[in-house]
Amino acid sequence: MPDLSRTAWLLLPLFLHFGLVVGLYAALTWARLTAVRRGEATKNDFARADGDPPAPARIQRNLANQFEAPVFAWIAALLLILTSAVTVLDVVAAWAFLIGRLIHTAVQCSGDNVALRLMAHALYVVLDVA
Numbered sequence: 001m002p003d004l005s006r007t008a009w010l011l012l013p014l015f016l017h018f019g020l021v022v023g024l025y026a027a028l029t030w031a032r033l034t035a036v037r038r039g040e041a042t043k044n045d046f047a048r049a050d051g052d053p054p055a056p057a058r059i060q061r062n063l064a065n066q067f068e069a070p071v072f073a074w075i076a077a078l079l080l081i082l083t084s085a086v087t088v089l090d091v092v093a094a095w096a097f098l099i100g101r102l103i104h105t106a107v108q109c110s111g112d113n114v115a116l117r118l119m120a121h122a123l124y125v126v127l128d129v130a
Contacts, residue, residue, distance in 0.1 A: 006086040010077055013098035017070060020101060024063045027109070031056040054112070062108045066101070073097050 035041040035053045045051035052060050077094065080086045100123060107113070107120035 006088065006091055007081055009091045010080065010086050010094050013094045014074060014077055017066070017073075017098055017101055020098075020105065021063070021066045024059060024066065024105070024109075028056060028059045028063060031059055058109050058112075062105050065104070065108070070097075070101070 032041070032046060032052070035056055036043060040053040041051065041056075073094070077090075080090055103123060104120050107117050
């Protein structure tokens with residue numbers, strides 16, 4: 001690894017995941033504005049959790065997913081850093097976590113292919129467990 005410490009290499013994919021979350025918020029805002037402009041929804045529809053048309057709903061659900069399992073990745077990273085126990089395997093797992101999140105996001109936000117989403121979710125789970 002270049003000059004970065006193992007701790008920095010562990011944190012980098014987690015901070016990139018934060019960037020993904022910010023990007024999803026931007027995409028959700030754009031998708032909702034587009035839905036309102038097209039007449040598929042009104043601004044008041046978004047006051048309810050079930051008010052999104054299909055495209056924004058996929059993004060909204062994926063955004064919610066970003067606050068479920070990833071919390072455990074952050075807790076694990078914090079514990080590893082506090083105990084000075086970060087290993088190369090932990091760094092690899094953090095990058096696998098990010099790759100899994102990116103694949104899962106791309107599949108979930110791009111359409112309703114349930115079989116593909118199932119495969120992406122299985123891959124995501126395997127990468128997250130690694």
